Amino acid sequence: MMAQVYAPNNPRGQEQVKSETGLRDIEQRQGRSPRRNNRFGPVDLLIILTLIAAIAFLMIAASHWAAPFTPSVQISLSPAKLPLYAGYSLLRMALGYLLSLVFTLVYGHIAASHRRAEPIMISLLDILQSIPILSFLPAVILALVAAFPHSNIGLELASVILIFTSQAWNMTFSFYHSARTQPKDLQEFASIARLRPWQRFLKLELPSSMIGLIWNSMMSWAGGWFFLMAAEQFTLGARSFQLPGLGSYLQVAANEGNTGALILGLFTLILLIILLDLFFWRPLVAWADKFKVEMSSGSDVPSSPILNLLRNSALVANANRYLFRPIGTFLSRILNRLQPLPAEPFAQETEIQASPVAKRVINIVCGLALLALVIFGLFSAVRMLTQVNFGVWGSLLLSAGVTWLRTLAALLIGVVWTVPVGVAIGLSPRWSRLLQPVVQVIASIPATALFPVLLLALADLPGGLSLAAILLMLLGTQWYILFNVIAGAMAIPSDLREATTIYHVTSWRRWTTLILPAIFPYLITGLLTASGGAWNASIVSEYVQFNQHTLSTIGLGASIAAAAASGDFPVLLAGTLLMAAVVVVINRLLWKRLYALAERRYTLG
Numbered sequence: 038m039m040a041q042v043y044a045p046n047n048p049r050g051q052e053q054v055k056s057e058t059g060l061r062d063i064e065q066r067q068g069r070s071p072r073r074n075n076r077f078g079p080v081d082l083l084i085i086l087t088l089i090a091a092i093a094f095l096m097i098a099a100s101h102w103a104a105p106f107t108p109s110v111q112i113s114l115s116p117a118k119l120p121l122y123a124g125y126s127l128l129r130m131a132l133g134y135l136l137s138l139v140f141t142l143v144y145g146h147i148a149a150s151h152r153r154a155e156p157i158m159i160s161l162l163d164i165l166q167s168i169p170i171l172s173f174l175p176a177v178i179l180a181l182v183a184a185f186p187h188s189n190i191g192l193e194l195a196s197v198i199l200i201f202t203s204q205a206w207n208m209t210f211s212f213y214h215s216a217r218t219q220p221k222d223l224q225e226f227a228s229i230a231r232l233r234p235w236q237r238f239l240k241l242e243l244p245s246s247m248i249g250l251i252w253n254s255m256m257s258w259a260g261g262w263f264f265l266m267a268a269e270q271f272t273l274g275a276r277s278f279q280l281p282g283l284g285s286y287l288q289v290a291a292n293e294g295n296t297g298a299l300i301l302g303l304f305t306l307i308l309l310i311i312l313l314d315l316f317f318w319r320p321l322v323a324w325a326d327k328f329k330v331e332m333s334s335g336s337d338v339p340s341s342p343i344l345n346l347l348r349n350s351a352l353v354a355n356a357n358r359y360l361f362r363p364i365g366t367f368l369s370r371i372l373n374r375l376q377p378l379p380a381e382p383f384a385q386e387t388e389i390q391a392s393p394v395a396k397r398v399i400n401i402v403c404g405l406a407l408l409a410l411v412i413f414g415l416f417s418a419v420r421m422l423t424q425v426n427f428g429v430w431g432s433l434l435l436s437a438g439v440t441w442l443r444t445l446a447a448l449l450i451g452v453v454w455t456v457p458v459g460v461a462i463g464l465s466p467r468w469s470r471l472l473q474p475v476v477q478v479i480a481s482i483p484a485t486a487l488f489p490v491l492l493l494a495l496a497d498l499p500g501g502l503s504l505a506a507i508l509l510m511l512l513g514t515q516w517y518i519l520f521n522v523i524a525g526a527m528a529i530p531s532d533l534r535e536a537t538t539i540y541h542v543t544s545w546r547r548w549t550t551l552i553l554p555a556i557f558p559y560l561i562t563g564l565l566t567a568s569g570g571a572w573n574a575s576i577v578s579e580y581v582q583f584n585q586h587t588l589s590t591i592g593l594g595a596s597i598a599a600a601a602a603s604g605d606f607p608v609l610l611a612g613t614l615l616m617a618a619v620v621v622v623i624n625r626l627l628w629k630r631l632y633a634l635a636e637r638r639y640t641l642g
Contacts, residue, residue: 081352098128101281102190106182109279112289114298119286119305126269126283127309129193130261133200137257140201141208141250146238149216159213159629160621166206166569167620168613169576169597178271178278189280196280199268203573204257207517207566211253211524214562215246218636233376247328249559251321252524253566256516258313259480260570262306263513267577283309307478314474320344322473329528339466339527418614424607433608433615436593440579441619443507443592444571450507451515451567456560459519460552463526464534480516503590506578513574517567518560525559526552558635565628572620 148158178195185191219241227241261268265284271277279285283306290298323341347353462468462476529551537547575594580587580602589595593616600609 077351080346080350084350084352094124095128098125101125102193103188106186106188106191108182108192109277110281112279112281112285114286114290114293114295116301119283119301122281122283122286123305123309125281126265129196129200129268129282130258130265132197133204133261134254134258136197136201137205137208138254140205141212142243145209145212145216146242149213149242150234160625162206162209162213163569163621163624164617165202166210166566167572167617168202169573169594169616182278192278192280195271195278196268196282200261200264203260203264203268206569207257207260208250208253210562210566211249211521212242212246214558214632214635215249216242218558219245231378233373233378235372235376244328247325248528249521249524249562251318251325252520252527253562255318255477256480256520256566259477259516259520260513262310263480263574264577310478311474314477316343318477319470319473320347322469326527329530339469418610421607421610422614425611429608430611433593433596433612436591436596436612437615437619439591440572440575440593443503443510443575443578444568446507447510447514447571448518448564448567450511451518452564455515455519455563456522456556459522460526460556463523463556464529469523469527476516476519480519506575506590506592509578509581510571510574513578514567514571517570518563521559521563521566522556525556528559529555554639557639558632561628561631561635565624565632568623568628569620572616 144158144162148155148162177198178192181191181195181198183191185194223241223245227237232240265282266288267284269280269282269284270288271279283302287299287302287306289295290302319339320341320343323339323344326339462472533551533555537543537551542550572594575592576598577594579592579595580589580598589599593612597609597612597616600606600612
């Protein structure tokens with residue numbers, strides 16, 4: 038019987054052969070090799086060796102963290118130290134990203150699913166993304182150093198949290214936006230299927246946001262590299278704190294004017310970025326393509342040789358089968374017990390149960406504790422702000438206006454080139470494979486390390502220093518727009534693209550009827566985060582230290598950086614609050630309305 042099934046003259050056997058052939062074609066088109074029996078091989082050995090090396094390095098890093106407290110270390114510019122410094126910086130970046138990812142999923146989910154909490158949480162997110170990294174320095178460093186006075190754990194955690202502040206807000210806005218703009222038919226199906234809250238999160242919210250979240254994660258990593266120098270070297274008045282790392286290496290090389298060491302440090306950074314793209318980000322981009330909402334699969338999809346090797350790894354397959362799946366099944370059973378099935382759709386509730394007394398008491402206690410904390414913070418802030426005279430306030434307002442003009446200039450320049458380039462990369466997997474690592478490398482190079490070159494090139498031009506500040510802000514913010522546009526273009530369903538080809542919709546009409554409406558929600562997310570990022574980047578763009586010299590121009594970022602360097606905490610607080618107020622007003626008046634327009638008119642389904 039089996040021979041007849043697969044016989045060439047048997048129609049059913051021919052269909053089976055065609056089906057298997059089609060499956061192999063699809064797998065090859067998606068960048069996967071045909072299925073085969075997983076056996077232990079060289080890839081598994083390489084994975085084991087990589088895990089052993091990672092554990093060994095973590096032990097070295099742990100010994101450094103647990104070492105006696107050393108606020109400032111001697112940074113050697115020897116090339117032999119670069120691998121260790123790069124490892125330290127990569128570990129801080131990874132910890133900051135993991136913290137950002139947890140924050141993104143929890144905060145974004147609550148903001149998107151709780152209508153009462155949403156206005157407060159999004160307003161708070163606006164404020165947090167507008168606070169410069171230097172404004173977090175005093176509270177974060179002094180608190181953590183006091184909590185761990187006998188080891189380097191406090192300083193290391195402070196650096197991780199500062200990196201977190203340069204990564205989290207962009208990712209959170211992306212996830213929140215994706216959760217709010219899910220296709221309506223999928224939302225209705227989730228309600229009809231009576232998915233529990235945790236199932237709705239894992240099966241609907243997370244998959245629908247995956248493409249945008251991955252590309253914004255790459256942008257967040259680039260933002261972390263951008264502020265790495267500020268996160269590994271900090272100055273609070275007369276006190277100086279320094280951690281061994283790639284950022285400190287670049288900062289010392291720039292301060293000493295050691296061009297050779299600066300070039301070598303940048304080369305190490307670029308090499309690290311390329312390796313991360315090859316072994317981490319590109320496999321994630323290829324894996325996330327399966328979450329695209331479309332009726333038919335495109336003929337050319339992202340691929341990754343590393344992902345293909347992992348799919349054929351016996352070690353990964355066995356870990357998934359005997360470790361991750363049982364753990365997932367166990368957790369799902371627990372969550373099913375904790376979260377009962379939701380009510381059937383369109384069913385009328387006959388009885389409204391009152392909240393338990395214990396729940397009310399907990400809510401009241403938490404609310405009173407939060408209110409007391411807010412009152413204490415407001416009292417301390419008002420007491421510090423009374424030390425700032427009207428002349429300083431006037432200077433800060435003028436500086437805010439100048440920084441706002443630079444922000445507008447940076448956003449306009451960024452939109453002009455990122456939209457066409459981002460669409461070209463996102464719609465072509467070939468261009469994505471070629472240009473994705475290039476974009477990540479350029480986006481991740483700390484702009485302050487390039488400041489001497491920019492200053493020499495622009496010093497003789499009218500307004501050279503102000504122009505250089507705009508370019509530095511552009512280098513730190515244009516990537517938010519580009520990465521979101523790429524994610525939006527990649528998320529365009531292949532069937533819609535094929536429809537424009539069938540109906541001969543080309544040129545400008547294709548842009549107005551398909552591309553611009555499809556990328557509009559992502560573009561607004563990019564502009565919103567780029568706007569906040571531009572204000573944040575002003576602190577390193579308007580106030581730069583290199584080669585034992587300090588250069589600054591008028592601007593709110595320069596005022597905040599100068600106050601942080603001199604330990605003038607009242608002016609630092611005043612500048613921070615003013616920057617937060619300006620960003621929140623812009624977000625409320627402009628970006629929130631564009632967000633509402635994107636939800637109302639430019640979503641699938």
